[in-house]
Amino acid sequence: MVRVPRPVPGCDIKSLPLRPDEAYLLSRIDGVVSERELSLITGLSQAEVTTALDRLFVLGAVDFNEPTAPVSRRAHPSVAPSSGATSTRGTEGPSSRTFEGGFRAGPSSRRFEGTVDAPPASRRSFEPLADLPPPTRRSIELSAERRSGADTGVEPPPATRRAIDLTVEQPRIVDPELEEPVDLDHAKKKRVLELYDALDERNHYELLGVSIDADKKQIKSAYWVLAPEFHPDKYFRKKLGTYKQRIEAIFDRLTLAHDVLTSKQRRAEYDTYLEQTRRNRTMAALLEHDPADIPAVVAAAEDAPGNGPPTLPGRLVGTKLASTPIRRTVADAGGTSPAPATPPTPTNDPFRRYDSTRNEARRLQLDRYVLAAKVALERKDLAAAANAYRLAVALAPEDDALARKAVEIQQQAAAELAEGFLRQAEYEASQGRWSEAAMSFANVCKARGDDPRPHERVAFCTLKTGQNNRRAIDFARRAVKLSPGVGEYRLTLARAYMAAGLETSARVEMERAAELSPNDARIREAIAQLRAQMKKPDGADPEK
Template sequence: MDGFLLTRINGRLGSKDLAKETGLPDFSVERALEKLEKLGVIERIDPNAPPPPAPPPPPPPPPPQAVREKRGLPEFVSLSAPKYDPKELEEECDLPLEQRKRVLDVYYRLEDLDHYTLLGVSPQAEKKAIKRAYFELAALMHPDRYFKKYLGSFKPKMEALFGRITEAHDTLVDRERRADYDSYLAEIATTRGMEAMLERALEEASRTQAPAPAPAPPPPAAAIPPERSSSPNVMDGRRASVPDASPEEIRARKEALARRLLGGQRLSTPGRPSAPPPMRPPQGSQPSAPPPMRPPQGSQPSAPTPPTQRYASASDAMDALKRRYEDRIDGATQAQARRYVQTAEEAFAKGDLVAAATALGIATKFSPNDTALAIRYQETKNQADLALTESYAKQADYEEKSGHWAEAARSWQKVAKLQTNNPRAHMSAARALLRAEGGDLHQAAEHAKRAVAAEPGSVVGHVVLAEIYSKAGLLASAKRAAETGLQVDPTNATLLGIIGKAASKAPTKG
């Protein structure tokens, strides 16, 4: 990632601009920039700082042969940990150690390098600069340069690098192919940005939970002792050992708790004699100090006191308190829902469908009974999925055209994941996995089965499924798939060939 980010630094973009340009999270970009700065690769400047003094006039230019820099494969060793096993450097071969490091480092990063980065040129490089970079790199990787040299396992790796360098050159020097490739890179940047936003939004959604209304917390055990059963619970020895209280004492404690929970309101208990609460001064005596939390006698209240709500019992008071608590919770959840709807509106204004869909999804958690909100969320999510699907499909088409079957398989599988009933996506994913080196044939067969089930009248699906079974060595399954396909197209040469191959390898009796 550090190498990819380094290619996008142009001296004008800040960290947030780089995050938007690359589609990477802000914190990842900031961390990578700090690492590059510590390594001395980049220098961060304050855009508000006064301009530096004009540099002194440059020295006279050196001879032409001195300005020619020594070009080699891109180096990433100093930017991040190597992706290869260091034991591979210990292999006996005729390559110098530094050359081995470069070969391994670039070989294991080929999937992450675009053509410009591989050649070490800028996206604005002219045709002449691209050709010069190619010839210098190809000289290092061309097999003929190491004639009669023992390269061991490095030889196929260098051949793969030479092939990719040649492909990069042939693509970038052709105007039409270069335009297609630039469009492909733009699609990758778009989907990476959307994926990064989706990942961040999902993390936020996982952290955001709509609080469910819950009953008020139970009172402390010291305030209202639990009723004792005839057989105390052995797992609650401490509570079982609390001495019994009289009914009047329990009632007085409940009324005191209810008054505290209701902010000092008094309870009326008609029909029952009122027992004096504990710690009350004797009749006729004056308290030495006014009761706490009450204004002194004769003081003027700062605001009119609302009428006192009276309840028949402590149980009624607790029920009223619970209803007030649930009302507050309901109001809080609705406020949260409105906040995320507003976030979605702002994302819509920026054209960010992924962020809008995610914000609406969180809002539905806070307002699960809002049918209109749920419908709007689903519509927005469908639009975001469609945008991602179209971008993945464009990438897959280009990768197929370039013969990059492993990359095409990944792109088509992403399309199939978003559109599970899309037969073209499943068929294309199956075909790409079949042609990719080391492709997962089990996954390929599953995609082909989905495509055949969706379009049983298309012979293409039957052909691909039969080819997958044949390549996997499952000749009986290949024969059955081919026979099913021949019912659609009885003259299909590929299916007839698979049946013939299965018959020739079938065990003979005798």
């Protein structure tokens, strides 16, 4: 039998103890949709819908229409063929879709006027709600625990055949890239996508799957294992779609990694670049004024092997403040020795004892930070020293000499970091990695705001990427503003205007560049190329 639930008029739903799935199911009940259709609409299994409807019925939220037997597509048993008719196919006898009483004139052809005898009440047919005992809190809790699978001591009812047969499969999330119709199996698609997405995150060693101290033979072996898998000739005459560009990019990157790491000179340059990148990342993290960096500087003063001077960590580590006693004084690191602490005078005032203990702890922390900064300076670790001085100034803001020293070291550290980013950017630009080079040159600009060269390089590398012309114009304008008499900067600004479609502005900058550098053959050739690109068949100017 098919039950059709319907909401009970006047029922205060907000006062009922409904679970989220029951409230969602109740929102889909309109007195027309059957129990089985509710399972298909909501995505719940038939057993879950049945359990929820039973509880909603007990709570008085829903009622059920008279149960009806499902209508078969075959002839109804109550309609018998006329005597003498052996078949209704191709004759004027009653059709298998007709019913006694004929169809009712209405919008749906499935409705009919003939009545069907209601079957006997099933176990799921209920009497009016008034004849049933009201639900108790214990019955509601048992129902919730039974649904969650908890052991309630009450044996749950066995699963019905209908609940097993009509379980609705949950919809799965489809990745459009994996579903692209190409001549690759699912595993191959997934491998190509994962490796392609990781190209910008992995260095040459990680891409080939070798250690940083691998020899030339190991590098070649790793390459010849991976290269045939992504060689374009392997996919000749195959339908690849968007996977074609991904596979070619992977193969090109594998080949580049092999060529760099098997060349002694190029590998040395690449290793220097990796080390510089690591140092830049560490220094940038230490110079960030983030409270999360405080444990790193505190740990620097405590990282002392034996009785030697404390050392600063090369990376951020967390440790508790003042977890070990100070083994050296500030005087040991080259500073002035503070006056020995005078033991506090015994007193019975608890507030004085508290203030004395707190001031002593503050002084010990200040000494530790100053000591860590001086040891870092001895090791030429300007970033760690600047961070330690910053923490010391926070503990002693009234010390002007300490504040001036902190500002001085901070400026030196920023200059060193800018130089490191400059070396990183130049290597990236030499390898044609324009997007990464533009970001590194932009980091140089943060510390060298009055240097026009890195600003021009940001604009140049950004134009090479073919993206964000607005950013290229801004940095090129800044370079021209800082050095208006340099023709190269004018030429870069003209290129940026040209890429943005501002040809009139581009012509003005080209003329100024030609005036500033009349004897520079490279600039004259670049200007000629730009003018050739500007020529239009109709001679129209986009800005006019």
